[in-house]
Amino acid sequence: MPVALVVLLLDISLIYHASRTGRMQPWAFIILMVPMIGALAYIVVELIPEWLGSHDVQKARKRVANKLDPEKYYRELSDRVAVTDTIANRAALAEECVTVGRYDEAEQHYDHILSLPMGHEPLFALGKAKAQFARRRPADALATLDNLQKTWPDYHSAEAHLLYARALQDAGRTDEAIEEYQALLDYAPSSEAKARYGSLLKSVGRVDEAKVVFTELLIQMKRSPRHVRKAQAEWIAVAEKQIAG
Numbered sequence: 001m002p003v004a005l006v007v008l009l010l011d012i013s014l015i016y017h018a019s020r021t022g023r024m025q026p027w028a029f030i031i032l033m034v035p036m037i038g039a040l041a042y043i044v045v046e047l048i049p050e051w052l053g054s055h056d057v058q059k060a061r062k063r064v065a066n067k068l069d070p071e072k073y074y075r076e077l078s079d080r081v082a083v084t085d086t087i088a089n090r091a092a093l094a095e096e097c098v099t100v101g102r103y104d105e106a107e108q109h110y111d112h113i114l115s116l117p118m119g120h121e122p123l124f125a126l127g128k129a130k131a132q133f134a135r136r137r138p139a140d141a142l143a144t145l146d147n148l149q150k151t152w153p154d155y156h157s158a159e160a161h162l163l164y165a166r167a168l169q170d171a172g173r174t175d176e177a178i179e180e181y182q183a184l185l186d187y188a189p190s191s192e193a194k195a196r197y198g199s200l201l202k203s204v205g206r207v208d209e210a211k212v213v214f215t216e217l218l219i220q221m222k223r224s225p226r227h228v229r230k231a232q233a234e235w236i237a238v239a240e241k242q243i244a245g
Contacts, residue, residue, distance in 0.1 A: 011035065014042050026069045074100050087119045094127055103135035122148050122155040129163060138170040158188035165193075169200060178204075191217060191235035195242075202242060214239040 011031050018027040027046070031038040077093040090109050097106035110128035113119035125148040133141040145164045148155065165180035181197035184190075198213035217239045221229050229236065 010039050014039050018042065018046075026072075071100050074102070087113055087116065091124065091127070094131070098127075098131050098134055101134075103131045106131035107135075122152040122157075122160075125151070126157065126160050126163070129160070129167075133163060133167055133170075136170075138167040141167040142171060158184065158190065158193075161188070162190070162193050162196075166196065169196075174200070174204060191221065191232040195235040195238040198239065198242060211243060214243050218243075 014031055015028050018031075027038075027042050031042060034041075074093070074096050077089065077096050081089045081093050090113055094106045094109035094113070097103070097109065107128055110124050110131065113124045114121075114128070125144060129141045129144040129148070132138075132144060141163065145160060145167070148160065161180065161184045165177050165184060168174075168177035168180055178197070178200060181193060181200065184193050185197065194213055194217045198210045198217070201207075201213065202210035218236065221232060221236050224232075
């Protein structure tokens with residue numbers, strides 16, 4: 001049997017499989033446009049992990065699939081909301097909108113959720129603030145977070161506090177941002193908060209104070225378990241670079 005015919009039959013079989021399993025986008029295009037290589041990619045990314053069923057392999061498959069089609073999960077969630085418009089489904093869609101850069105849409109989803117009796121929760125207000133901050137609208141994010149604190153005075157979140165400090169910094173309110181970072185570190189020390197705090201201190205000329213912050217971060221990380229150091233690798237690298245520079 002000619003090789004070209006074998007490749008054609010393989011491509012047809014894989015496209016049929018993709019259509020039956022909801023993977024037509026973007027695989028049909030890839031398989032047709034890049035003969036043989038597209039088929040091999042589909043087998044490696046989709047079929048082998050499916051056969052093996054390994055969690056790590058599945059995660060690797062998802063990373064590759066996201067690179068090939070970044071909005072695949074967004075479309076799946078959009079379809080889910082169209083069929084069953086629950087708070088959970090819409091919140092998942094809003095979060096994914098932020099991931100793929102659809103910030104305005106994310107904000108609209110959060111506004112809709114917050115307008116519902118069962119959706120009037122601080123977690124969704126925080127989600128809205130995240131979308132606004134990602135859209136480079138720090139003033140709006142600050143307003144949303146201020147309203148969150150006013151509406152739910154008993155709600156405490158290190159994540160929200162860090163976002164508030166970052167929004168102040170991006171809005172040019174440097175002194176207030178430094179105060180918020182300091183307050184944050186007092187009750188919820190984190191590598192990211194320390195790294196950002198140290199970087200801000202260094203940017204305003206408080207170099208010696210910044211070095212102390214970075215040194216403390218690195219000492220803390222050296223004493224931490226390996227999995228913690230791995231999870232905080234980004235901020236360890238920031239501290240090392242800032243001290244070296």
